[in-house]
Amino acid sequence: MAAVSVRNLTYTYPNSSEPNLRDVSLEVESGEFLLVCGPTGGGKSTLCRCILGLIPHFYGGEMLGEVRVLGMDTRETPPSKLTPRVGMIFQNPEDQLVAMSIEEEVAFGPENLGLPRDEIKRRVDEALRLVGIENLRGRSPYELSSGQQQRVAIASILSMRPEILILDEPTSQIDPKSAIDIISLVHRLNKESGMTVVMTEHRLENAAQYADRIVVIGGGRVTHNGRPREVLQLESLTGHGVPVPKIIQLSNRLMGTGVRFDNLPLTVEEAAATLGRMLK
Amino acid sequence: MKTLISAKEVSFSYPNGVTSLIDVTLDLYPGESVAIMGENGAGKTTLVKHFVGLLRPVKGTIEIEDVNARSMTVAEIARKVGYVFQNPLYQLFSETVEKEVSLGLTYLNLPKDELEKRVSSILRDLDLERYRERHPLMLSEGERKRVALASVLVIEPKVLILDEPTLGQDAVEKRKLAELLARLHREGHTVVLVTHDVEFAFEVCDRILVMSKGRIIADGPKREIVTLREVFEAASLTQPQIPRLAALLGRVEFPMETIDIDEAERMLTSMIAEATRR
Numbered sequence: 432m433a434a435v436s437v438r439n440l441t442y443t444y445p446n447s448s449e450p451n452l453r454d455v456s457l458e459v460e461s462g463e464f465l466l467v468c469g470p471t472g473g474g475k476s477t478l479c480r481c482i483l484g485l486i487p488h489f490y491g492g493e494m495l496g497e498v499r500v501l502g503m504d505t506r507e508t509p510p511s512k513l514t515p516r517v518g519m520i521f522q523n524p525e526d527q528l529v530a531m532s533i534e535e536e537v538a539f540g541p542e543n544l545g546l547p548r549d550e551i552k553r554r555v556d557e558a559l560r561l562v563g564i565e566n567l568r569g570r571s572p573y574e575l576s577s578g579q580q581q582r583v584a585i586a587s588i589l590s591m592r593p594e595i596l597i598l599d600e601p602t603s604q605i606d607p608k609s610a611i612d613i614i615s616l617v618h619r620l621n622k623e624s625g626m627t628v629v630m631t632e633h634r635l636e637n638a639a640q641y642a643d644r645i646v647v648i649g650g651g652r653v654t655h656n657g658r659p660r661e662v663l664q665l666e667s668l669t670g671h672g673v674p675v676p677k678i679i680q681l682s683n684r685l686m687g688t689g690v691r692f693d694n695l696p697l698t699v700e701e702a703a704a705t706l707g708r709m710l711k
Numbered sequence: 712m713k714t715l716i717s718a719k720e721v722s723f724s725y726p727n728g729v730t731s732l733i734d735v736t737l738d739l740y741p742g743e744s745v746a747i748m749g750e751n752g753a754g755k756t757t758l759v760k761h762f763v764g765l766l767r768p769v770k771g772t773i774e775i776e777d778v779n780a781r782s783m784t785v786a787e788i789a790r791k792v793g794y795v796f797q798n799p800l801y802q803l804f805s806e807t808v809e810k811e812v813s814l815g816l817t818y819l820n821l822p823k824d825e826l827e828k829r830v831s832s833i834l835r836d837l838d839l840e841r842y843r844e845r846h847p848l849m850l851s852e853g854e855r856k857r858v859a860l861a862s863v864l865v866i867e868p869k870v871l872i873l874d875e876p877t878l879g880q881d882a883v884e885k886r887k888l889a890e891l892l893a894r895l896h897r898e899g900h901t902v903v904l905v906t907h908d909v910e911f912a913f914e915v916c917d918r919i920l921v922m923s924k925g926r927i928i929a930d931g932p933k934r935e936i937v938t939l940r941e942v943f944e945a946a947s948l949t950q951p952q953i954p955r956l957a958a959l960l961g962r963v964e965f966p967m968e969t970i971d972i973d974e975a976e977r978m979l980t981s982m983i984a985e986a987t988r989r
């Protein structure tokens with residue numbers, strides 16, 4: 432069964448004259464890592480809100496078509512039934528941190544689910560271990576760097592053991608090293624725990640190699656949908672607001688001049704291996 | 712050469728005791744384009760806030776065109792050094808984009824038609840004309856950032872400081888921003904970027920300054936800095952992709968100073984052609 436199934440979704444925010452999503456159809460398989468990119472204002476965040484059920488329940492507006500998440504029709508399901516199973520990570524971790532200590536922060540979700548005390552403790556321990564911040568448990572989230580704060584935000588979602596993790600530009604506020612760590616963490620959760628991941632990103636340098644599929648959304652429509660190596664190779668991407676990493680741009684250009692790559696390299700290491708063989 | 716901004720052994724701690732700058736010394740010259748890079752919390756924003764007088768050094772001095780900044784008000788400094796905040800919400804106050812962008816100019820006592828001309832031209836440059844009558848808070852994050860930039864640029868400061876300008880901007884917007892900064896630079900503006908967008912910094916700026924834990928750990932022309940792998944490591948940065956490729960290939964015909972994609976393409980094409988001939 433598809434984890435997320437979007438059919439002919441057209442959505443217009445209240446007081447807006449134009450739809451923000453136009454006839455979008457899209458499936459996300461259970462256990463898939465889907466990367467969503469495209470220009471700002473193109474509809475990426477709106478799509479995330481639809482999957483969470485925040486649209487239409489909190490935002491109102493006019494929604495046509497259907498969104499099913501884990502088999503549930505979001506229009507008929509209250510968000511409170513969806514949120515424990517679908518977790519959302521925002522751009523700025525400070526937007527979702529509420530508690531005085533990291534332990535309390537991570538316990539917040541399971542407490543609200545009304546779980547027994549020892550089960551809460553088990554889940555907090557597990558979540559802190561998964562993101563690698565057990566040593567920080569007594570600290571306040573506000574004394575941490577934004578990279579660490581983002582880890583706390585992820586842990587506080589993981590403690591609800593969601594089946595789907597949605598991340599809206601989770602690395603945009605943090606330094607490159609911490610960004611790599613966060614993306615690898617998401618990759619590990621996807622591979623080891625089989626969590627379905629839907630992530631929007633502007634920086635594809637780290638994410639492209641882990642994604643099963645890339646969807647480009649622009650002007651409210653899905654303009655591209657395919658495996659990263661196929662989508663990022665396309666000339667038609669130019670002008671779509673997709674930040675094709677330098678190494679992929681270079682590889683595409685070399686392929687254009689007749690250099691033969693078996694596969695489009697997605698990382699510097701892959702490109703170096705292929706070019707190294709050619710230059711031998 | 713005369714310096715525009717000069718920091719001499721500047722140290723700063725926040726009231727909560729967190730030390731944020733330690734003995735920072737640097738000179739900025741007219742016409743330079745400089746990127747200040749470093750990990751989250753390295754002191755980048757704290758440093759540039761000293762350049763605009765929003766923070767004053769606990770130790771050491773800041774000079775702006777050879778005048779001690781301590782004797783200047785924030786308003787006096789603002790005419791020479793423009794600062795665009797990382798979060799545009801900190802600097803947007805007005806009900807329409809047009810009013811927002813005109814706000815700073817109204818204090819300069821310009822003739823009305825000169826004021827209107829400047830505002831219109833900056834709105835056109837930053838692709839904001841169609842939002843003239845809109846409320847800044849009704850715009851997207853990327854658009855708000857451009858409004859904030861416009862409201863500073865319109866004052867025509869000698870030094871323009873942008874804090875994380877590429878954050879939340881997509882590829883097309885980033886391209887436009889790079890072109891705009893290149894133009895400002897050509898026209899003689901001094902541009903300072905605070906960023907951890909490595910690719911953008913090395914594309915747009917000539918000089919790179921790397922900070923870590925409150926200190927400057929490297930400062931020089933980009934082709935020098937780009938080869939210093941340990942500096943990137945120390946500041947939680949990643950080396951730009953093309954130099955990293957060069958490092959992995961380890962060939963003299965493709966040196967690590969190569970940053971430009973056209974240059975890399977030329978070098979690699981001729982190397983591959985050479986290898987096929989053999």
